[in-house]
Amino acid sequence: GHLQSEEVQAEEEAGSQEDGGYCRTDEQEEEVLRGSGDILSGVRQSLRQTTYRRAKKSSKGDKRKTAKYSAQKLYEKGILVEIEKVPVSSFKGITIEFASTDQVGVFEVSGKLGAVNIDKINVVFENLLQLQYEGISTLKFDESGVVVNVNLLIFLLNKKFYGVE
Numbered sequence: 001g002h003l004q005s006e007e008v009q010a011e012e013e014a015g016s017q018e019d020g021g022y023c024r025t026d027e028q029e030e031e032v033l034r035g036s037g038d039i040l041s042g043v044r045q046s047l048r049q050t051t052y053r054r055a056k057k058s059s060k061g062d063k064r065k066t067a068k069y070s071a072q073k074l075y076e077k078g079i080l081v082e083i084e085k086v087p088v089s090s091f092k093g094i095t096i097e098f099a100s101t102d103q104v105g106v107f108e109v110s111g112k113l114g115a116v117n118i119d120k121i122n123v124v125f126e127n128l129l130q131l132q133y134e135g136i137s138t139l140k141f142d143e144s145g146v147v148v149n150v151n152l153l154i155f156l157l158n159k160k161f162y163g164v165e
Contacts, residue, residue, distance in 0.1 A: 066099045067160040071111070079152040081138055084145030094118070100161055107157060111144075119144050128154050 071094035074080035111118035158164040
């Protein structure tokens with residue numbers, strides 16, 4: 001399944017924020033947006049370089065890095081929000097595996113219910129960062145009906161594949 005922006009669900013925060021009577025001009029607003037775009041661009045560049053260096057280091061005959069969890073564990077950690085049409089009581093029998101791929105920053109996520117394979121999903125780390133930057137908290141993978149918490153998935157991938165705590 002591919003990420004589809006239309007299917008991304010954002011939790012809207014209710015309430016308005018008061019700015020103490022200070023208003024920005026359009027020029028100031030553009031300057032702020034330009035500055036934050038530069039920061040995001042810098043973070044992406046840094047991530048690519050770090051990921052590329054680590055990928056080069058680990059390509060000396062290493063197998064792909066993988067991390068396996070039960071859907072129940074991911075649900076308890078808040079990473080897995082829901083799987084449509086699958087009751088939480090069935091999560092114990094579902095194994096979800098995250099695996100690095102040949103492409104830097106792309107992870108293959110696959111699932112198993114007993115011995116039955118569930119669809120594989122490719123997760124692009126940079127897309128997760130973009131969603132996080134846009135303040136979108138949950139992501140639904142279209143075909144599988146899997147809904148994840150964006151921030152917690154980024155944290156898990158950082159911890160397991162990039163050694164970032």
